[in-house]
Amino acid sequence: MTMVSRTRSMLEGLVKEGSFKWLNKKRGIFDEEIEEMEQSPSAGKNWLPELSPPANVVVRRCSKILDLSIHQLQDNFDAEASESLKHKSNYARNFLEYCCFMTLSRSIQVAGYLEDNKFRRLTFDMMVSWEFPSDDCGTYSNVDGDVTVGIEAFSRIAPAIPIVANVIVSGKIFEVLAASTTDRLHFSVYDKYLIRLERAIRKLQSQSESSLLSSLRSARREKILEVDGTVTTQPVLEHVGMSTWPGRLTLTDHALYFEALRVVSYDKAKVYDLANELQQVIRPELTGPWGTRLFDKAVFYKSISLSEPVVMEFPELKGHTRRDYWLAIIREVLFAHKFLLKYRISGLERDEVLLKAIFGILRVQALREMSLTTPLSIEPLLIFNVCDQLPGGDLILEKLANMLTLGDGDRKRTLKSGNGMYSTSALSLASELGFVFGTSSSTTSDTRLVVGEIAVGKMTPLEKAVKEARSSYENVVQAQATVDGVKVDGIDTNLAVMKELLSPVTEIWNWIILLLNWENPLKSTAFCLISTYIIYRGWIGYALAALLILFALFMILTRYIGQGTPVDQLKVVAPPPMNTMEQLLAVQNAVSQVEELIQDGNIALLKGRALLLSIFPQATEKFALALLALALVLALLPVRYIVLLTFLETSTRYSPVRRASTERWTRRFRDWWFSIPAAPVLLERVGDDKKRR
Template structure:
């Protein structure tokens, strides 16, 4: 069987002169000389007869019927610094680019910054350089996600990235894999076969890819991964494989993504869009309610009607189902600043709040809130999915308005959210995975939820502002690979990806130069966005851990929550009872003494020392608790719930009131539990900050006159919404809120009271 299989280099005769690398059936005097750099290959002004034609598809590289003398021979010599799998990948890149590996290596060494060619990262940077150049070429085809060989090539790039340098001799497993063939096309050829010299190593299916390799290679295709959410995507794909990505999972994800994009491309021409008046550049992202067994119900007041819900990158559309036909679509704008609110909500028949399966839309353009219910037998995954993707579009337009993005910047910002929704949808369809709060695949949602996520938006806006319409003209001065990093940060990668996939018209940008860098990564460089996400990862873990403790201490029932609150507020309740007792004058002597003491304190100005002394006492107590309880778990609050009540009676008489009060009490309990955790030093880092804050407050209250403090407090609260202070105040409030989210809640243990039955 092996004798009938031909390696990719067996048919190719390596000519001795270098010029013969680009020989294409011409006479010797007409042979085009090897270009000196990649720039000369992709020069937009070069005539077609002077440039080597790129193959239209990867299969055309390996046509078996072609004579050896008609094949452009770019057979590579192994690069000594690279491993066998890295040489295999670069060999395939060489064939796709029609450039010898020696020429690729020379361009890498001469045209990239000095530090990218230094050991020990030389092999890895060279592999990134060749891989990115190849991805720039293969992604020009609108159906590249459908090509199984491209999918395998990108996966092999990740494997080679992890083992790029020469660290050991090839094992028997690698040598044996040189002659294996697991993936073939209809002609019996594959990118992954090798000759007897093991120039291309057949990758074992059991090998897996780690997060770093995926984060470096996957963003080379803007449709496959985004630099902001690439690590969350990897975590979602490897949720069941222990943090290692298998090819079968990766391939299934790309197939699903290709199916989603294909559906989006065909949507405008289907009867689906007949009732929708889509604007230029408006893309249908998803549709729900087309299946009769899974309708979408629109609730307005006490009335409800089934229909079809459509989301585009500008609005939500709902088409009510009439007699066999859909009525005219009603548009709910997400692009204009209409004070829109999107959130999960309870709904039910006749306006009853029974089922947690609805999405609420409210804005100044509608008289009352609109509810879209997604009925399903179990769970609320449909609603949660639509809430996430709708919020992504809403946050994208808020980002555009905040930074006043226009033209290309605006389209690129929307394209980023569009591709993010396609990835989210592909992951959901293929694996039924719903990423958690801080692991979402939607860039703008992540920036809103992630602690410090506004820094990501600031970096993104600065990158978008650096390019404009003239940069899309692809002048010859912009093609040099000396500016690889500069171009990668300036090119509207998501916009280019949508145009190349056929989702936007080609007039959206000038695609005259195929060599223009269309990716967010460059060899040997780290995108500032990726760096910002890495810095916020630690805070994300702490926030998730704190949120887990909050979920654990939430208890059901208004009576139980009130009991927890009473237990947590026991010291304050007793103090309040004492003050009430003194104010009642049931014992005149005690009340009189208390009144004289307070008056004497205020008259002599001693009242200003009350708060400093209290702050110092609290800080000292917290430090003592930190030292005394070091390494010990925080003792749970023991709460005895009250006797149960008639649930039917509560539902009929106080349903609305109880639901609101329960949520309020639950939030107050969480606040108190977090304060308890700080007070007993459950989180030492937070305790240290609170101790320092209390000491500073003590100093301020001690040395600043009270009347001046009152004036400052009034000025601060009164001038908070001034235009000059609004941004600063919002940032401060956000920082405090994010810090608070990272505080864990103290545990709560519900202890049932022992009821002693009396004998008659």
């Protein structure tokens, strides 16, 4: 029996035995190609028994694009891959990834590849086959021919196309796309996303090729990422001091430009640089008429190159999504340049970093155009915004910098031209998308020297750092949820909760005061003798260590004894409800008490100033003599004895033997303190003069 007939018999037997039962229900996305492979005279050459039917179909498509036979691809993989990648347990998936990375690297070198429906379908089918690379992986869901993919498959294949996703934010992109489909991504949504992404690319190209700000942008070949304020119904307002001007706001990959609108034209653009270290501060801001702070719809910008801060307002009838979008993309460009300056990245690697920021903004623009059912949060979709917020985000940036700054020898060993063991880099797409960065991209023929973010069959250090940061972030979110759940309203209620929480500390403090006041002479004597012995022997450090050990043991015992039992809730007796007027009076009383404390503190400082300036000579002389005596004690006595004397003086102050003398000396000190005058103060009302002028 020939090889062709044996393969055909094997395929027919699999169908009869039910291994392809999913084919008997309804026509799926791979059915036609599987039947074609089955009926082909070269069926044996087109089918690998290690792979599942979907994986065989995808590998066959890859072989056609690469102009290599399936067995040639397999031979190349076996020759280049390490032994761990060729282990039987993961061979099918690793070989499939190898074919996918090779094919995608070739496919994205063609201009307009996102417009090709076959390319979009192929990338989605790669994700489907990745979930079921071999027959022992089970069967995939196929309902009315509508196959879906999960987050792991998307996060593995999509970042191999740098414009579609990135390792750092791929999970969030998937969550946005699959929000309305029970955490499974349908091809229709994925296809729409890629179409919108292609539109965003064309918009970027047309804006960057336009004459808008061409004289200012030409030196650094800046790309225009976003323009706003051109529609009269949606202006952008620039606030500088008390002046306000409508105008056009433009963001490039290096700076922010604002052109004030005059009658029929725009003024010369003001440049707010984002590429240099100018200690920029960019944050949300409140605006309103006559300097009031009413509307949360603006972006605050400040740098050392400006004499006063600038506020860009984005008016809209409802919400502040427009402002949030601009705030996020401005920060993305700023954070990207801060990353470049921190790690001193230049050349090809600098272009790669800027492309990562640009691609992130393009992805956000595509998602904003999709009319999603859930509100779109911008920051989690942008690489450098995410790293600024995530716990351990600095470690992600460190791994990214290490990946970008590999030595030339390491790069060539890591990424041989065309071997497909790594995904392609963002810079590989620059020429196809019409991007030119400075001189590095145009003069270098081999842009593939920048290593991709995904490796066949293993997690790169960057992926590991992202995974750890995401895990830590989930813990932070859970902790924050508990914090939000226990917040209560009202000053009186919060004070009641605080009082209950501090009750153990209050009890300990009351117990210490009880000992120091010698209300129970036996306990106070024992406390004084034990503490004196500890201080004399120099065991203070050991005593503190023993106290910390007791706390640790208590927590450990509580952890294991109370494991699985619900945490006891803190019971707080809520005070009677207060109306608005009572709450205002309570606030006023609290402010008055704080004011009195500040006044007392100022008086003490002014009396100290009077002592230093000898305004009251008799008091100054006594104070100077006391300082000299204290200096002699500090200079002559060891620290241990100073601590011992201080403790004995404090702990025996109200003992029966010393109580009368303590009260007498306290009275004398109070009389002396009250006799010291405060240093004079002159208040100049500068603000009142300005207001009158």
